[in-house]
Amino acid sequence: MAEAYPWQEGLWQQLSRRERHAHAYLLHGPAGIGKRALAERLAAALLCSAPLAGDACGQCKACLLLRAGTHPDFFELQPEEADKPIRVDQVRELVDFVAQTAQLGGRKLVLLEPAEAMNLNAANALLKSLEEPAGDTVLLLVSHQPSRLLPTIKSRCQQQACPLPGAAAGLAWLAGRLPEQEGAVHQRLLELAAGSPLRALQLYQDGVLEQRLLVEEGVKKLLKQQAAPSELAEGWKNVPLPLLLDWFCEWLLLVLRFRMTGDEAGLGAAQMSKVMRYLAERAPLPAVLELQEWLLAQRQKVLGKANLNRVLLLEALLVRWASLPLAG
Template sequence: MADVYPWQQALWQQLAGRSQHAHAYLLHGPAGIGKRVLAERLMARLLCQNPNGLDACGNCKSCHLLAAGTHPDNYVLEPEEADKPIKVDQVRELVDFVVQTAQLGGRKVVLLEPAEAMNLNAANALLKSLEEPSGNTVLLLISHQPSRLLPTIKSRCVQQACPLPSEAMSLAWLAQALPELGDDERSDLLTLAAGSPLAAVRLQAQGVREQRAQAVEGVKKLLKQQVSPSQLAESWNSLPLNLLFDWFCDWAQLMLRYQLTKDEQGLGQVDMRKVVQYLADKSAQAKVLAIQEWLLAQRQKVMGKANLNRVLLLEALLVQWAALPGQDRG
């Protein structure tokens, strides 16, 4: 069982030290801060027959079965495929498990991640189990985006915000996790990961710094009219849509902030500072607000895994972006 991360120690002591446990916890916070490790460690502690202080003993029958992935009183529910919804039939199977008697005579523990992946029917099917779990059952729900959960799901759980590490703590951890990178590279990576160190490691593995460089170069060429929106949209075929919309939303927000404050320290990462400042100076605030609103709406669809025409969506974005600087500054 992996250790909890340094920034989780206080929360771990609080959770594991409880003499009585709630029937359902909602562990929430940004992706990439270690919520799954925390949940799995708590799951082991709750199932262990001979806990050793705050931790599972690692030696009892329950611990051995859990380590082998064959514990009869443990149920893990995830999407059947990455980035797909959790379906109602999956939740019904979980409900069947919840109403059974624990085979080892102790607790039953369910881990469900990510909770926001449940579609409406699946979430509704879970409500009764959350409200009246059968026997000694503890449900551990993990959510990266709790705002997408039904209020009825959230109200039936003890909601526990998981801590985001400080920048210094994250960089110290990344220095051990990614020793091959320089300090500036790790700092840039952490910024791209919105401060989540585990997400930073995943982004590094998928080549995010190279992807970012490709996106930035494309935007600069677009504004210099060296490439058309349709050509650029086609050339970005390998870039993750969610990252592109994250970056464009961020740039639009930085432009608005600069238009309001003229604070040159608040222009974001070095690679786009001059572009952000140029667009903020040359664009009507109404146009920036309009594209930000459009970006946020489309980003919500991307995050919700809507069936989108990728190239047409990117072309629509880039046409609007290229039209930002102009005479109608209001």
């Protein structure tokens, strides 16, 4: 059975107590807050023949088949490979499944994640099934970036925002998963994960704390002219490109915030606060805004799986970054 996260309890009560369910839900929110587990829990409850207090019983034939991965009325769709799009032929298989009669005589369930991975043709192929699914079918779409979905996809679903836990709840959960680490590590991980506990745990397991330290030290050396952009781009080859772009976007926002407010509390974590203040005081606003626009455009290309030369992109970014305090 999917894990039940404490920060989801209110939403779960709201969903599980419904007498009638929508034919399609769009569960959306930041990555790493447990949306997939919520969708699996809801799918199990809707397929269960004898639910208990809204939850799947775990003992009936439907529950046993679902647990074994052999439930004939459950269809799961996701990219065939990590970071690859969901293709139109995959969605056509889903459409065929929706058109069939439920073999166990109850509901049919579809779980699609992440919904934004569908390419344009795949998304268009799904529209009719979303609007008028055959029989008693419920489609559960999970999205980490709903802004990338077609408006026609979103309009055919009941959209449900999933909650981000409060700081205390997130720290408590993460401390339970990483009891060997100090509270400062838990706090740092949650900061890097923008408050998403599951994402924070994944970052720890992927060694991102060490990667972040490497990048922070590299940026400081770059601004002191102690390291060249090409050298840093090569040294960061093991750091995921989306992560790098997110970090530089984050830092630019901190620079802009300090320029607008002068509030030192808004300079971010102590590890980079002096760098942020240095850039905010020396970089002219037009140069910061121009770099932000360029960086967001490159980030969008990366998220869209564009075929970019990683080293050249990073070198271009670092050349622009190093020139910020010189532009004034």
